[in-house]
Amino acid sequence: MCLVINRITASPGLVYSALTGLRSFIINGFMRDIDGYDNVNGLGLTEADAVDYIQFLSTEAHARGLAIGLKNAMGILSQVMDVIEFGVNEQCMEYQECGDYDDFLASGRPVLHIEYPNSAPDMTTAQIETACSNMFTDASTKSGFNTILKTMDLDGWAAYCDGTIISS
Secondary structure: OEEEEOOOOOOHHHHHHHHHHHHHOOOOEEEEEOHHHHOOOOOOOOHHHHHHHHHHHHHHHHHOOOEEEEEOOHHHHHHHHHHOOEEEEEOOOOOOOHHHHHHHHHOOOOEEEEEOOOOOOOOOHHHHHHHHHHHOOOHHHHHHEEEEEEOOOOOOOEEEOOOOEEOO
């Protein structure tokens, strides 16, 4: 199981407690959406702050037997690549950023990749297959991404490129 923590403003003590608590729930890893430095944030966050925070989280997570991943934030990927186990990306095809993961994928680490097609969830199986087959032209890159199609409102519909469609 993997817990996704998207927004946390916490002291190191709270982070220590939260990570220790994750282990007690048999959670194997978590990821951070850490690209606040790339947005107007009112805090003056920088790439260096994000790198330091990921390195801190990685040290603490690994001390507890947890994996850590990075969501989006390709601007710091090369700087934290050695301390994370997986990536999560939204819409790298849409924004033509999938190549930013080449070195990460070459190192054998996976990327959970999410795209939000305009036609979702009203896609036929054939449309899903076409969308997935047209997504990557390089087979080696495609093999490192685990792609899921979702609706922008993140309802219960999802289509995986292995042909599985779920709706809850």
